[in-house]
Amino acid sequence: MNSQDVILGLLHRESLSGYEIKQKLEMPLSFFFDASFGTIYPTLSKMEALGYIVRESVMQEGRPNKNMYSLTAEGRAQFERYLQSPVEKDSYRSDFLVRMFFGEYSDEDTLADWIRDEVRKAEAATTQLDRMKSEWAKDMPASKTLCLDIGIELNESKAKTLREALKRLTGSADM
Amino acid sequence: MNSQDVILGLLHRESLSGYEIKQKLEMPLSFFFDASFGTIYPTLSKMEALGYIVRESVMQEGRPNKNMYSLTAEGRAQFERYLQSPVEKDSYRSDFLVRMFFGEYSDEDTLADWIRDEVRKAEAATTQLDRMKSEWAKDMPASKTLCLDIGIELNESKAKTLREALKRLTGSADM
């Protein structure tokens, strides 16, 4: 699974420009997939060369012109090939947990600060995902709601585990 | 946080070869950080050129010779600079959740199969982390145990959420 596969999925329902694709990649998709402009624009060029998408220049007033991309039959077939390929392993990288792993080289106050920050981040993510769920859940297929549920549960259990660890570390329940 | 920072951390206590570094990057570190040989060997060469580590060739019988690397004072200072840099955001990428996000383009049986596989993976990870914790927890500083706890909690709540979603999808509790 790479950026091309996700872009094919996003273009399945509607035509989009590179800038609009970047916007679609915000929550909730950014919770488990992200791509920068440095990936999106070269990927779109490559996909056009491969015949998966076609470009149409759209003149705009009051803002720069944009290139709208639409899926071709070949692009639809390529998305099907992706769906039939084996499911890849999740990848997770955490600077925070690396620092905890090497915790013996830091002092307790620093560790406590890092944990408190991480709790705040997890709580903020939970709030955002909860709001999204209550706003959009009615119009979503069950599979999409599942993405939000997983995001909510993962962040909640992370925050819970971190608060317990902080209590053990500092000997109190302060934040 | 990149491979160089993690290698500096691993070399803090002992000298290691590139092959041994790859082994150290297995569980539990691989749960939140991983690196391939294609990263490790070029990074070691670069770190030697920068003066962060020194190489010593060690002849071995019955197996190929190896290059042992040790931290220099400059390497220790560089690790301190890493610890004082801002904590980076976690990065998480999930092919499984991308497929759920585009779930409307797959059929229910396929989605159910993918979910069941994901439950199995999460349960296997929980088992492995649990075993590791009971074996090594006594010799570990609390900060290191926290890494295992987070891994266990994350995988357990993921499996729980997925089982509930599967029940809703198929209308039964079968696996």
Add this chain to the structure above:
DNA sequence: AGAATCATATATTGACTTGATATATATCAA
């Protein structure tokens, strides 16, 4: 009115990373 900032829009570059592949040597099991 002028200055700063933000939003839209596309593109490039250097640096990092992965997965596959290559090359050797040695042990162990079928």
Add this chain to the structure above:
DNA sequence: TTGATATATATCAAGTCAATATATGATTCT
């Protein structure tokens, strides 16, 4: 003896990110 596994190092193509560059118009602040 063939194949698999383990030790050990290295390279390459492809994918990716963060930062940077370039433009234009809209909004906001003073």
